[in-house]
Amino acid sequence: MNHRPEDLVTLFNTLFRKSRGTELVRGDDEPEYLPAGVAGVHAQVIFAHGYFASALHEISHWCIAGEQRRQLPDYGYWYCPDGRTPEQQQAFERVEIKPQALEWLFSVACGSRFHISVDNLDGGGAIDEAGFRRKVYQQACKYLDEGLPVRAGQFLDALREFYGTGPEHFRQWREQHACLAGQQPGAAHSLTTVSEAYDAIS
Structure with a gap:
């Protein structure tokens, strides 16, 4: 089965760009979430390096984030990088x-x-x-x-x-x-x- 990130972008944006004001975007660097206003007209779920699995992971985070969290960059969380205690x-x-x-x-x-x-x-x-x-x-x-x-x-x-x-x-x-x-x-x-x-x- 062919797994193209472009298909996830199409599916997500068809569902949620208009109804939720949010679009899935293929990124070149680390994943990120940007609310509307910061990203532009639509909020953006940005997945890393065009990876299919990264897109599914970032969509999963967005699906859980509540309305207030979705008004904040990266849902208001500070990401603690690799090397954690x-x-x-x-x-x-x-x-x-x-x-x-x-x-x-x-x-x-x-x-x-x-x-x-x-x-x-x-x-x-x-x-x-x-x-x-x-x-x-x-x-x-x-x-x-x-x-x-x-x-x-x-x-x-x-x-x-x-x-x-x-x-x-x-x-x-x-x-x-x-x-x-x-x-x-x-x-x-x-x-x-x-x-x-x-x-x-x-």
Whole structure:
């Protein structure tokens, strides 16, 4: 399957440029969010170096940011760069669970590979990489069971339609990673409820 960032730009901007005053922009440097007024007429979600995965990650952050946060550059957060202390890394991982859970679901909808990002090579990596992955997976399952944030659900539907993915892809994904939830592959929960929950949020 061909994964072109230009397709994500088209899908996002068709959905949200007019309805939310926000556009996805391919950047040449680090990712950034600029609110309307700072960026121009529309707010801009800028992803890094034209990378497909970076676009999905930055869209995920935007889908979670509330209205007040979206009025501020980079949502009002100060980004602590690579080389974080254990305490800083723990805080980073805590706020990354939800956006990376959405990014993982977006990746499933695209049929693309997802990589957990602890983003701290110079600081010793993750505090507990296996535990972080488990929390991200559990949050993704919770989104499937209970519903995604509104904008995330709209974007997921657009990805599903464009890439031709459906409930069976999410059933397979959930079964493949069932060990992260303490389940055995093929467990009834992983095969039945995800289909019903997925249909309910479609």
